[in-house]
Amino acid sequence: MFASLRAPALVTVLGFLACTVQAIPKITRTGRYLYDDSGTRFYIKGIAYQEQGDVVASTDNPFGEPSNFIDPLSLGDACKRDLPFLQQLGVNVIRVYSVNSTLNHDDCMNAFSQAGIYTIIDLALPLNGSIDRLSPSWGTNLLNQYIHTIDAFSKYDNVLAFNIGNEVVIQTTTSKSKGSSALVGYAAINGASNWREPLANYLTCDPSNGNSDSSAIDLYGLNDYEWCGDSTFQSSYARTTAAFAQYNVVAYFSEFGCISSPPRLWTESVALFSSDMNTVWSGGIAFSYFPAASAAGQFGMVTISQDTKTVTTSDDFDRLKTQYGLVSFINSPSQSSVAAAAYPSCPASTDAFLASSTLPPTPNEAACNCLENALSCQFTPATNNYTEVVGQLLNVGCSLLGQAGASCTDIGGNGSTGVYGRISDCDPTIKLSYVMSQYYEANGKNPQSCSFAGNGTVNPSSVSAANAAASSCISNPGAVFTPTAVPTTNGGATGKATATGKTGSANAAFGRVDAVLLSMSIMAIFSVIGGVWTLA
Numbered sequence: 001m002f003a004s005l006r007a008p009a010l011v012t013v014l015g016f017l018a019c020t021v022q023a024i025p026k027i028t029r030t031g032r033y034l035y036d037d038s039g040t041r042f043y044i045k046g047i048a049y050q051e052q053g054d055v056v057a058s059t060d061n062p063f064g065e066p067s068n069f070i071d072p073l074s075l076g077d078a079c080k081r082d083l084p085f086l087q088q089l090g091v092n093v094i095r096v097y098s099v100n101s102t103l104n105h106d107d108c109m110n111a112f113s114q115a116g117i118y119t120i121i122d123l124a125l126p127l128n129g130s131i132d133r134l135s136p137s138w139g140t141n142l143l144n145q146y147i148h149t150i151d152a153f154s155k156y157d158n159v160l161a162f163n164i165g166n167e168v169v170i171q172t173t174t175s176k177s178k179g180s181s182a183l184v185g186y187a188a189i190n191g192a193s194n195w196r197e198p199l200a201n202y203l204t205c206d207p208s209n210g211n212s213d214s215s216a217i218d219l220y221g222l223n224d225y226e227w228c229g230d231s232t233f234q235s236s237y238a239r240t241t242a243a244f245a246q247y248n249v250v251a252y253f254s255e256f257g258c259i260s261s262p263p264r265l266w267t268e269s270v271a272l273f274s275s276d277m278n279t280v281w282s283g284g285i286a287f288s289y290f291p292a293a294s295a296a297g298q299f300g301m302v303t304i305s306q307d308t309k310t311v312t313t314s315d316d317f318d319r320l321k322t323q324y325g326l327v328s329f330i331n332s333p334s335q336s337s338v339a340a341a342a343y344p345s346c347p348a349s350t351d352a353f354l355a356s357s358t359l360p361p362t363p364n365e366a367a368c369n370c371l372e373n374a375l376s377c378q379f380t381p382a383t384n385n386y387t388e389v390v391g392q393l394l395n396v397g398c399s400l401l402g403q404a405g406a407s408c409t410d411i412g413g414n415g416s417t418g419v420y421g422r423i424s425d426c427d428p429t430i431k432l433s434y435v436m437s438q439y440y441e442a443n444g445k446n447p448q449s450c451s452f453a454g455n456g457t458v459n460p461s462s463v464s465a466a467n468a469a470a471s472s473c474i475s476n477p478g479a480v481f482t483p484t485a486v487p488t489t490n491g492g493a494t495g496k497a498t499a500t501g502k503t504g505s506a507n508a509a510f511g512r513v514d515a516v517l518l519s520m521s522i523m524a525i526f527s528v529i530g531g532v533w534t535l536a
Contacts (some may be wrong), residue, residue, distance in 0.1 A: 024113045024158050027262050029183060029218050031338040032249055034282055039335040042115050042281035043273060044160075044252045045327060046084065046093030046120070046463075047320075051304075053126060059233070065086035069098040069126050071536040073119070076107025080306065082289070083111055085302065085311055088301055090324045093160060093517045095120040095254065095285045101148040107154040108459065118160035120185065120254075123149050140363040141427045154182070161185040161219050163254075185219035187254035198347050204249050205346035207357035213343050215359065220247065221254025225296075227268035229261030233276045236268065241280050248341045253284030259297045264316050273327045286320055290510070349416060353408055358418025361478045368426035373431055376462040377440040379433045386455075393452055397435035408435060410470060422477035423470060432444035437466035 012310040034042040053068040072078065086094065096113070099105070099121060112119065117176060135361050153159050160225045161183040186203055191195065204216040226234040244251055253272060257264055271277060272284050291300030301317035346357040372378070398408035411431040413420035423434060443449035450456045460534055464472065
């Protein structure tokens with residue numbers, strides 16, 4: 001659920017001094033399992049913890065994706081209000097779908113740490129902070145946003161994982177640097193097996209065929225709602241469990257809790273931690289603590305009073321409390337007996353799963369800014385709410401270039417062939433300026449051809465044609481480098497904006513999140529969802 005509260009690429013994490021006493025054991029990954037400092041097997045016994053933002057229902061929003069979000073980890077009083085109820089449930093992990101990196105999270109994170117509760121934090125934001133499923137791109141704006149979020153939370157000892165994406169792929173589609181004690185994860189929708197398993201394997205494969213983890217995730221989450229009503233392991237989870245029996249990294253249910261056969265009995269909770277499943281899965285996240293409306297119906301286990309001070313629990317809450325209370329963790333296999341994970345070569349493309357193992361380049365902020373400053377016609381939006389018009393103007397500009405015998409291949413990409421335009425990783429507004437400049441120059445630099453309905457301005461200091469500027473600023477368009485953070489703006493989202501509003505974020509072991517790994521992991525997701533996408 002929260003399809004919009006989810007989105008790819010390896011990031012440098014700046015070092016921070018810890019602001020809390022070490023109150024919670026460190027969790028590490030060995031092979032496909034999690035362990036604490038004592039070598040005891042760790043299971044995720046969690047709940048989704050995020051109030052839902054405003055949802056505007058429309059045919060353009062089939063997933064019921066919110067247009068904004070409430071950062072629950074910035075609300076210290078609310079976290080202290082909710083903590084006793086989370087403790088009643090006996091959870092050890094909460095999953096949060098969107099956070100604002102510019103806010104202070106000390107109160108919540110420290111309170112949860114002291115209570116022995118870890119966090120799984122999704123890096124995407126609604127709308128412009130996520131990857132557009134229909135026109136996926138991985139650029140500097142998203143990279144910067146992810147960097148800032150990781151940097152903001154790296155000082156806390158109870159960040160279990162950063163999710164680089166959540167339900168980005170939803171259907172058949174054709175350096176290790178400064179350390180952060182968190183795993184890299186992805187949360188997948190539970191779709192048809194002919195692309196669900198290839199996607200899972202793609203996210204943990206080695207494109208270089210060298211058994212390397214440099215582009216693999218650490219933690220694979222499956223949003224699984226197969227168990228409905230009073231079901232059984234054999235009729236609900238057996239097939240999916242068998243499909244992941246040989247998976248090479250940690251797997252868990254990143255969401256569970258079917259509502260199609262009410263009341264929710266939560267009997268799947270005990271099954272999830274049982275001997276039928278514990279060799280394959282490392283627990284799961286019940287959805288959801290707060291009310292959450294979706295296309296499937298209404299979720300949620302508590303209601304909050306209008307003055308935000310009082311929590312009222314539901315029968316759903318009480319039943320989950322009972323079932324979670326019956327859970328016991330099976331402490332096997334022992335950490336010393338577990339072999340290191342192997343990273344096989346990437347699966348071949350099929351008709352159901354078109355994805356190249358050639359990943360897009362790491363977004364290069366400096367190169368993109370160089371290009372923007374050099375372009376002859378620059379995007380200067382006539383409205384502050386320019387995020388919607390960027391996509392429209394790109395379509396118009398590319399259509400005009402096509403009529404003139406040119407193309408937009410420089411700004412596009414094709415994840416099925418592994419071919420990416422040399423400025424495909426730039427902010428969408430810079431891509432638009434590049435397209436506008438090409439059209440302006442193709443029309444003899446007629447000022448009217450730079451107008452684009454009042455959204456373009458001639459750059460008098462430009463001395464190079466758009467093509468020459470791209471060659472000069474982006475000398476090595478396929479390069480992978482270690483990105484660094486830039487000043488935070490716009491409530492945690494950096495860069496200018498993504499081009500459209502249909503989102504699905506392209507959502508790690510207490511080892512480290514490093515620049516190349518995060519970048520490569522996110523780019524792998526982009527490569528998947530960009531399997532048949534191109535601008536031409």
